[in-house]
Amino acid sequence: MSHQADINTFLHPFLSSKGLRLSIYNMEAYLNNVRADLSLEDEDLKEMTAKFKEELELGLEKHNQTLRALPTFVYRLPKGTEKGKYLTVDLGGTNLRVGLIELLGSGKFAIEKASFIIPETLKTGSGEKIFEFIAENVKEFLARPEVQAELPLKLGFTFSFPIEQESLSHGRIIGWSKEIECPDVIGKDAVELLQKALHRLGLDIAVEALVNDTVGTLLAQIYRDSRTKMSVILGTGSNAAYVESCANIRKLAIEADHTVINIEWGSFGEDSPSNLPTRWFDRLLDSESRNSGHQKFEKMISGMYLGEIFRLILAEGVKRKVLTRCEDSKSTSKLDLIHGIGTEEMSEFHQAYIEKDYIKCSEIGEGFGIECENGDGLLQFIAELCELISLRSCKLCAVGITAIYRHVHNFDDEEEVFLVAVDGSLYQKYPNYAKILQDMVCSINSGPEANSCKIELVMAEDLSSVGAAAAIAAQKE
Ligand code: ADP
Ligand code: MG
Numbered sequence: 001m002s003h004q005a006d007i008n009t010f011l012h013p014f015l016s017s018k019g020l021r022l023s024i025y026n027m028e029a030y031l032n033n034v035r036a037d038l039s040l041e042d043e044d045l046k047e048m049t050a051k052f053k054e055e056l057e058l059g060l061e062k063h064n065q066t067l068r069a070l071p072t073f074v075y076r077l078p079k080g081t082e083k084g085k086y087l088t089v090d091l092g093g094t095n096l097r098v099g100l101i102e103l104l105g106s107g108k109f110a111i112e113k114a115s116f117i118i119p120e121t122l123k124t125g126s127g128e129k130i131f132e133f134i135a136e137n138v139k140e141f142l143a144r145p146e147v148q149a150e151l152p153l154k155l156g157f158t159f160s161f162p163i164e165q166e167s168l169s170h171g172r173i174i175g176w177s178k179e180i181e182c183p184d185v186i187g188k189d190a191v192e193l194l195q196k197a198l199h200r201l202g203l204d205i206a207v208e209a210l211v212n213d214t215v216g217t218l219l220a221q222i223y224r225d226s227r228t229k230m231s232v233i234l235g236t237g238s239n240a241a242y243v244e245s246c247a248n249i250r251k252l253a254i255e256a257d258h259t260v261i262n263i264e265w266g267s268f269g270e271d272s273p274s275n276l277p278t279r280w281f282d283r284l285l286d287s288e289s290r291n292s293g294h295q296k297f298e299k300m301i302s303g304m305y306l307g308e309i310f311r312l313i314l315a316e317g318v319k320r321k322v323l324t325r326c327e328d329s330k331s332t333s334k335l336d337l338i339h340g341i342g343t344e345e346m347s348e349f350h351q352a353y354i355e356k357d358y359i360k361c362s363e364i365g366e367g368f369g370i371e372c373e374n375g376d377g378l379l380q381f382i383a384e385l386c387e388l389i390s391l392r393s394c395k396l397c398a399v400g401i402t403a404i405y406r407h408v409h410n411f412d413d414e415e416e417v418f419l420v421a422v423d424g425s426l427y428q429k430y431p432n433y434a435k436i437l438q439d440m441v442c443s444i445n446s447g448p449e450a451n452s453c454k455i456e457l458v459m460a461e462d463l464s465s466v467g468a469a470a471a472i473a474a475q476k477e
Contacts, residue, residue: 026321026322027322027323027381030317035384035388037279038391038392039392040395040396042443045399046444048276048399049402049406049444051272053403053407055067055268056069056263056407059263060248060249060250060251060261061250061251063251066267067267067268068264069261069263070163070164070165070261070263071252071254071261072168072212072241072259072260072261073165073168074211074219074474075254075256075258075259076475077226078220078470078474080106080223080224080225081106082105082223082474082476083104083105085100085102085103085150086100086102086103086153086156086469086472086473087138087147087153087154087156088101088465088469089138089155089157089158089468090160090213090216090465091130091158091159091161092160092235093235093236094117094178094235094425095115095116095117096116096117096133096134096137097113097114097116098113098114098115098137098141099111099114100112100141100146100147100150100153101156101465101466103223103466103469109220109469111466112144112146114140123179123180123181124182125182127173127176127182127188128184128185128197129182130185131194131196132200135194136201138155138205142203142205152204152205152206154208154472155198155206156209156211156216156467156468157190157209157468158216158465158467158468159171159213160178160213160235161173161174161175161176162175162212162262163210165210166189168209168211168475169209169210170189170191170192170210172188172189173187173190175291177294178236179291179304181291190210194207209468209471209472211471212262213233213239213423213464214231214233214239214241214464216463216465216466216467216471217233217421217422217423217463217464218231218243219470219474220465220466220467221458221463221467222243227416227417227418227419228421229418229419230242230408230421231421231460232397232400232420232427233424234302234397234422234427235302235423235425235427236424237266237298237303238265238266238297238302238426239262239263239298240263240265240401241261242260242261242404242408243258243260243408244261244408245257245258245408246258246259249261263400263404265297266294266296266298266299266302267294267297268297270295270297276296276300281309281312282299285312286299288338297396297400300393301393301396301397302424302426303424303425303426306343306346307342308338308339310346310385310389311334311335311339311340311341311368313389314341314382314385318335324370325369325370326366326371326372334367335369336369340368343430345367345368346386347431349361349383349386350390351431353379353383354383358379361379361382361383365382390431390436394433398443398444401420402441402444402445405418405445405455409454416454418455418456419456419458420456420457421458421463422458422460423460427459437457441453441455441457
């Protein structure tokens, strides 16, 4: 390349011999912007932790605050000695899980389960269809001879959306999240909706407990280990629950020592923009969402949204001519469609890059609609983008965990380990997510108030329905 050509490339990065793709100079400049947009410094995290704690404490003091901090009517925590067989239903944002759970005592249990993807067609329109879908799958599950043999069974219902509980077995749907929009059932009792759908199919099953998925995960892990104080969900959505002393719940007079609070943490910072540093892609994502203006914290953290942030940044890269579309890509590709790239695919790319399987990376990248040869820094660029987006998610989640820890922890009790049960496919499957989250939590807590990190995250794989069973059983003991 002549000296003149070199200068041209520098001055006009798009005019290189490789056509529009290139230029490393241009890509580096774009990446620097993205790095700055996705970075959160230690000081930012400490400040956000303090604000999260403030919002949580407001939510406990008054109704209808940014953090709803919903009381759950769980007054008896499982001891781990409970026994019995229960039918469970767990409705998430992506999956419906139906199970037969046997609590064996001594913190052990056995599960037989079936999992179904919730069809996209049910996510808008009448919410009754969702409950019909649950009932149909329960009916199919009950047809298994080994389940038939256990009838009659009581049912524990895990519901991963905000509910205003009226008792352990009743709760009104406050609203949907995770891009479900079925307004006709808002304000209705989720248990009644399920109970009626079951009866319509002739199923004589009593729904005895309703728990949020965070609450289910917490109760199940308490059943396994009484040192558990908190739970976090990192799946389609993100949320957390923890054990609270009733004296601290000033908005409600409760005659019990302790209960579980479902924080509904996805809405942190929603009403105070200075509490949550959103960027152009967060705002774009929010504006195209079915619940625009809501769940802004969740939208920076959870599986439903990380792939979309990734897509928006890649698509902007194409627009700025930093990246090039595949020549054979059709007029529309995944890159052009809202939610066109899922977190699973982003995760698959990241995993392949970590394993140095660059051929697979190129194939996945081309599936997105981007020309992806190795050797020009492009795969590295995409992999760094995956890392930055997932790292920001980990950091924000660590902020929430730390704020709750600081709110409840008795710092005199030096020896106590603070166990946090974590569930959801993002946490389980995204490369290194679980390890980085643990490291982040410890790094925020390395200040003078904690000598060493007492917060320990525990993988609570698919436990949310076990907790619904434990909730029913614990009431009888
Ligand atoms: P639910 O939220 O319905 O309870 P999960 O906890 O299984 O279900 O979470 C499903 C979400 O997890 C998917 O929508 C996706 O965003 C994310 N996910 C699934 N597989 C992976 C993966 N391999 N890597 C990262 N995220 C994943
Ligand atoms: Mg779930």
